[in-house]
Amino acid sequence: MRLLRPELLQWYGLFGAALAWAGQHVVNIGAGLAHCTDASRHWGMDIVTWTIVVSAIGLTFALLAEAAAISVLLETRDAEYDGAPPAGRRHFFALAAALGNVLFIVAIILNVVGALAATDCRQA
Amino acid sequence: MIWEERPGVLGWLTTVDHKRIGLLYFFTSLFFLGAGGVEALLMRTQLAQPNNKVLSPETYNQMMTMHGVTMIFLFVIPMTTGAFGNYLLPLMLGARDMAFPRLNALSYWLFLGAGLFLYASVFMHTAPDCGWFCYTPLNTSTYDPGLNVDFYTLGLIFTGLSTTAGAINIIVTTFKLRAPGMSFNRMPLMLFALLAVSFSLVFALPPLTTNLVFLELQRKLGFQFFDVANGGDALLWQHLFWLFGHPEVYIIILPAMGIATSIIPTFSRRKMIAFPLVALAELLVAFIGFGVWAHHMFATGLPIGVLVFFAAASMMVVIPSTIQIYAWLFTVNLGKPDFRAPLLFIGGFIALFVIGGLSGIMFAAIPFDQATTDTYFVVAHFHFIIFGAAVFPILGGLYYWFPKVTGRMYHEGWAQASFWVTFVGTIVTFFPMHLVGLDGMTRRVYTYHSGYGWSTSNLIETIGAFVLAVGLLMIFANLAWSRFRGAPSGPDPFYGGTLEWTTSSPPPPYNFAVIPTVSSPYPNWEPTETAVEVGESHETPTSTVRDGLLDEVVHMPSESGWPIVLAAVVSLLFVMLLTSHIYVAAIFACLGLLIVAAWHWHEPEQQA
Amino acid sequence: MSAVPYTARSAKPNGWWGMVVFVATEVTLFATLVGSYYDLRFKTPRWPPPGVPDPKLALPLILMAALVATSIPVQLAVGFSRRAQARGAQLALLTAMAVQVAYLAVQIHLFADDLSHFRPQGSAYGSIYFTLLGVVHLHVVVGILLEAWFVVRLFGGMTRYRRVGIEATAFYWHTVNVLAVAVTLVVLSPSL
Numbered sequence: 001m002r003l004l005r006p007e008l009l010q011w012y013g014l015f016g017a018a019l020a021w022a023g024q025h026v027v028n029i030g031a032g033l034a035h036c037t038d039a040s041r042h043w044g045m046d047i048v049t050w051t052i053v054v055s056a057i058g059l060t061f062a063l064l065a066e067a068a069a070i071s072v073l074l075e076t077r078d079a080e081y082d083g084a085p086p087a088g089r090r091h092f093f094a095l096a097a098a099l100g101n102v103l104f105i106v107a108i109i110l111n112v113v114g115a116l117a118a119t120d121c122r123q124a
Numbered sequence: 125m126i127w128e129e130r131p132g133v134l135g136w137l138t139t140v141d142h143k144r145i146g147l148l149y150f151f152t153s154l155f156f157l158g159a160g161g162v163e164a165l166l167m168r169t170q171l172a173q174p175n176n177k178v179l180s181p182e183t184y185n186q187m188m189t190m191h192g193v194t195m196i197f198l199f200v201i202p203m204t205t206g207a208f209g210n211y212l213l214p215l216m217l218g219a220r221d222m223a224f225p226r227l228n229a230l231s232y233w234l235f236l237g238a239g240l241f242l243y244a245s246v247f248m249h250t251a252p253d254c255g256w257f258c259y260t261p262l263n264t265s266t267y268d269p270g271l272n273v274d275f276y277t278l279g280l281i282f283t284g285l286s287t288t289a290g291a292i293n294i295i296v297t298t299f300k301l302r303a304p305g306m307s308f309n310r311m312p313l314m315l316f317a318l319l320a321v322s323f324s325l326v327f328a329l330p331p332l333t334t335n336l337v338f339l340e341l342q343r344k345l346g347f348q349f350f351d352v353a354n355g356g357d358a359l360l361w362q363h364l365f366w367l368f369g370h371p372e373v374y375i376i377i378l379p380a381m382g383i384a385t386s387i388i389p390t391f392s393r394r395k396m397i398a399f400p401l402v403a404l405a406e407l408l409v410a411f412i413g414f415g416v417w418a419h420h421m422f423a424t425g426l427p428i429g430v431l432v433f434f435a436a437a438s439m440m441v442v443i444p445s446t447i448q449i450y451a452w453l454f455t456v457n458l459g460k461p462d463f464r465a466p467l468l469f470i471g472g473f474i475a476l477f478v479i480g481g482l483s484g485i486m487f488a489a490i491p492f493d494q495a496t497t498d499t500y501f502v503v504a505h506f507h508f509i510i511f512g513a514a515v516f517p518i519l520g521g522l523y524y525w526f527p528k529v530t531g532r533m534y535h536e537g538w539a540q541a542s543f544w545v546t547f548v549g550t551i552v553t554f555f556p557m558h559l560v561g562l563d564g565m566t567r568r569v570y571t572y573h574s575g576y577g578w579s580t581s582n583l584i585e586t587i588g589a590f591v592l593a594v595g596l597l598m599i600f601a602n603l604a605w606s607r608f609r610g611a612p613s614g615p616d617p618f619y620g621g622t623l624e625w626t627t628s629s630p631p632p633p634y635n636f637a638v639i640p641t642v643s644s645p646y647p648n649w650e651p652t653e654t655a656v657e658v659g660e661s662h663e664t665p666t667s668t669v670r671d672g673l674l675d676e677v678v679h680m681p682s683e684s685g686w687p688i689v690l691a692a693v694v695s696l697l698f699v700m701l702l703t704s705h706i707y708v709a710a711i712f713a714c715l716g717l718l719i720v721a722a723w724h725w726h727e728p729e730q731q732a
Numbered sequence: 733m734s735a736v737p738y739t740a741r742s743a744k745p746n747g748w749w750g751m752v753v754f755v756a757t758e759v760t761l762f763a764t765l766v767g768s769y770y771d772l773r774f775k776t777p778r779w780p781p782p783g784v785p786d787p788k789l790a791l792p793l794i795l796m797a798a799l800v801a802t803s804i805p806v807q808l809a810v811g812f813s814r815r816a817q818a819r820g821a822q823l824a825l826l827t828a829m830a831v832q833v834a835y836l837a838v839q840i841h842l843f844a845d846d847l848s849h850f851r852p853q854g855s856a857y858g859s860i861y862f863t864l865l866g867v868v869h870l871h872v873v874v875g876i877l878l879e880a881w882f883v884v885r886l887f888g889g890m891t892r893y894r895r896v897g898i899e900a901t902a903f904y905w906h907t908v909n910v911l912a913v914a915v916t917l918v919v920l921s922p923s924l
Contacts, residue, residue: 018411025415025433030770032430037774047429081400082644085307085671092309096404103408107440114432124428124490223746288757296749326753330760334768338863347852347859349768355776355856360768367764668743675743721881727893 006075009068010090013097016065017104024058024108028115036121051115059108062101069097127662129633130683138683140225141633145232146211147529152236153203154600159243160194161596163187165589168553172586174574184570185253186272190246192256193276196376197283198239200514204379205290205325206235208521209318211529213294215624216312218303218642220635220664223296226684226723227289233691234286241282241698245275252276255568257369260350260361265343271702274343277336278698284329285694291325294318299669303623304656305642306672312622312645313396316403317382320410324371324378327414332368335361344704359424366417374413376510378406380517381448384470387517387524388452390620391467392459395646398451405444405451412441422493431490438488445481449474465539466618469520472547476512480505483558501561507554519546519599526603527617531629532610538602546595552588556581621646639665642672679728686723690716747893751900755907758871762911765864766918772856779922780857784850786923791842796916799835799872799909802828806879806905813895818886821898825879825886828905832876839869861919868915871908878904 028051035047076091083091129135129144139145166187170178179187210228214221222228245251250271254263263273298319302311339361341347348354350361385406389396396402415437422431452474461467483505487493496502526534560581565572572578616625625648627636638657644650658665662680667673693716700709773779780786805828812820843865852858878901885894917924 022411022415025437029418029430029433032427032433033771034774036427036429082310084643085309089307089309089671092400092403096400099401100404100408103412103440103443107412107437110436110440111433114436115429118428118432120429121427123425124422124431124494224750227750292750292753292757295753296746299749300743300746326757327760330757331764334761334764338768338859341852341859341863345853347863348854348856349772349859351856354854355772355781356859357772357775357856360771363771364764364768666743666746669749673742678746717877724881727891 006072006090007086010072010093010097013065013069013072013101014093016068017062017097017101020058020061020065021104021107023061024054025111027054028111032115048116048119051119052112055108055112055115059105062105062108066098066101066105069094069101073098127634127682135683137688138229138685140221140229140681140684140687142210142214142222142225142228143529143631143633145228146207146209148232149202149206149210149235152232152239153199153207156194156198156239157203157596160191160199161593163191163194165593167191168586168589170570171572171582173583174572174576174579176571179570181570182253183249185255185568186246186249186251188568189252189255189258189276190242193242193252193280195510196256196372197280198235198242200376200510200518201287202235203518204376204514205287205294205318205321206232208379208383208518208525209290209294209321212314212525212624213297213318214301215528215627215631215635216315216622217297217301218306218623218636218640218647219297219301220639221680222293223301224293226681226687228293229684229687230690231286231289231293233688234289234694235283237691237695237698238279238282238286241695241702242275242279245272245279250275252279257365259365260339260358263339263343263361264350274340274702277340277343278702281333281336282694282698284333287325288329291322291329294322295326298322300666300675301664302667302672303640303642303647304665304667304672304674305652306647306667308670308672309400310642310645310672311403313385313399313402313406314382314622316406317378317385320406321375321378321382324375324410324413328368328371328375331364332372335364335368338364340701359421359426362421362424363417366420367414369420370417371410371413373506373509374409376514378410380473380514381406381409381445383517383521383524384452384473385448386620386622387466387470387520388455389459389646390524390618391462391464391470392456393462393619394455394459395621395649396451397454397458398447399645401447402451405447408444409441412437412444416441419487419493422487422490423497428490435488435490439485442481442485442488445477449478449481464536464618465534465543466520466524468540468543469516469523472543472550473513473516473520476508476516476550479555480508480512484509496561498567499561500557500565500567503567504554504557504561507557508550511550511554516546516550519543519596522599522603524618525624526606527613528624528629528631530607530610531613532606533613533617534606534610535602538598542595542598542602544595545598546592549588549590549592549595553585553592554588556585556588560585616648619648621649623647626651681728684723686719690719690723693719745896745899747896748900748903751903755904759907759911761867762915765860765867766914769860769864769918772860776856780850781855784855784857787920789920789923791838792916792920795835795838796913798831799912802831802835803906803909805831806902810899810902813890813898816890816895818890821890822883822886825883825898829876829879829883832872832879836869836872836876839865839872843869864915864919868908868912871911875901875905875908 031050072090072094076087076094079087079091081092081095082088129141166179170176170184252275253272254268258276261267298315338349342349348356350356350358352358385396385402416434418431418434419438523534523539560578563577565578613629615627615629623640626640638655640647641652641654641656643652656665658677662682663677664680665677666675668675693712697709697712700712805824809821809824812824850858852862882894882898
């Protein structure tokens, strides 16, 4: 398991925030569409609460992924991005992930801002 | 010698060699570039003056639809993934061929079959006429009863088969056939682009296929997916189409970015700045691109609470492209740039990409999009991106790798002239479209009245289109002439960093006599001392996926006639489906299965 | 030239990876179909529409469980192939095929029975219901054909090529079984 740990952290750091964004994006879109149709009148959920909760869960996973990426980055700080694997490869992925995850975190926050600003079902 | 090609026409019909297949893709997609270009020039001639009578409305609709379908499905994708991808991928990896050589051949013959199937409609004057995205309800048998839309649905399912096969091949080859030592972080940037494209295709094509199957079931059998009266949803078509369609536009541009990131280090004579970020940016563009699809639907009346998510994601998707642009510009500026033709085309690409990207990001703002959607402003945007940002790197890449493929140098002075003519032609054709779109000219109109103030711009655009055509002809004339009269190039005329430059020009059928080991993403600039001798006949080494460690030796198949035969049977299957001969179609399907069985009957010799 | 000495193989073979990527396209296809199901459902106040019976639960769920159970003999076939035991692999595959063919036969009967009560042309519900089920059954047919192919080939003994093929087929089947569960639950969801 000790040998697996940096490997698992590397993969989670690389994919975690991306999948978290994708997940909360799809769920929020689906919920938004469902909320605004006839068929969902009887579901009775508050769309704002739902959006905040789903986005918060996504944001948590994304922030943890960023933490994972940064921890692998620090662990491999002596390796070059084009260095020998596994250290070089982990450094490369962690570097890319640490910067890329910022994008996904901002994207999730933007989603929340948008959802809070425009919650009604009127046509755009 | 390790292995040879079968000679003659039979050799070409049964080839499984990635370089020959790449060339077949190149010439076929070039033909379709010509066809799409003729369609464009016909449209532009019709639009040059108000109330023109060059084309009837129905013919115009068919030209317009086929122009889009041809350029996207029959030119750009096959040229980038089929021609460039197939030819270069094994060479850049240090491999002897693709992972599945016979599947590779099949994907080409299916492409040819699909192209011929679609163009049969043009010769029958029943070409698709609903626009390249062919919305419901226009695409139903109530409003478009002829075979036009059936050619569209079946033709695009057909091309999808070819493209999916190609994507699978690229992914498995990139994962498994790397030279020893080429871990993920030591892959050339072009390969990250090809990987991103292939994964995008894998996930984007199924929604299109589903949509097309739904449509064909509705048209032929009366199913009710899109018919509101029976509980269907007209917007379902748009959701499914754009779930494919938006990733598709990143699919169009990603290989071009890969070509740019190959040319820039070579001609700047330094490594790419921020290599890990550029590699990531290529994957990020593809990934985020799956989340923005409804920005094509901002004017459909969807609820604002849903559309904001797409506006947010659309603003985010521009950032990875921007990272790449800055990395490219820094690399050129910090290097010692040599502005021969390949880098000149990349310079033109960056300029056109910035313009097209800026107009694109404007659409992320919902109010702006609602004012300009379906106007020529959109047409301007996507032509700057598709022509400027996807085709310019293809043209630069043709010059760049021409010496590798033919063993001869192109004519440099003529190449530079051809760049300027093409560049000026592009600007003159597409820039006025921004203005005329903001002035209210809508898309897809076959003519317009003279009092709107659009006439001068349209005339200028038409002149530009012919200048652009001349530029393209100059490029291909240069390549054709140089093929026979160019100076010998040697293996490495530009001192490139990647492995294709370490073998002869053109490469031998087996690519590398010994497989180089790799310790850098620029193995020609930082070579290792070691190499791996592999195989007495038709063998290639495979690698582990993450770290590129030598894994085992596999036996590659030799020439086979099954791919072309299967492609022919599949073509007939589609013709039967088009003409609603379901039982004959079923027979062809069974025949296809038998051919697949025959194909796999003889196993490549293996140590058990 | 000397051949590279074989090391202990640690990576999955090319053919297995090819199947994985192909399966990814099929999973995406099903995700799209399920998404379309819910898109149509959200737009329809009564689902199923009036005149269309609610889906029955008992038999489809039993069939689903039976299909999922065939993952066991399929995986056993993989184990036999890895130990170069051709006969064992054939028997395991034949066991799986027997259950799967029976599953398919009953499903075709249910499909035809449904068609006698409501038609795909009558409503969006019918269209998506029959399309979803039809596509999943097609995937079951393909899986059975793959197994049949290997049963026939194994009469000539086990080779590395066939072993890789059986591993790839097993991956295909495990995925199809998961997809069948998902599709069954979606299609039965109005009654759940």
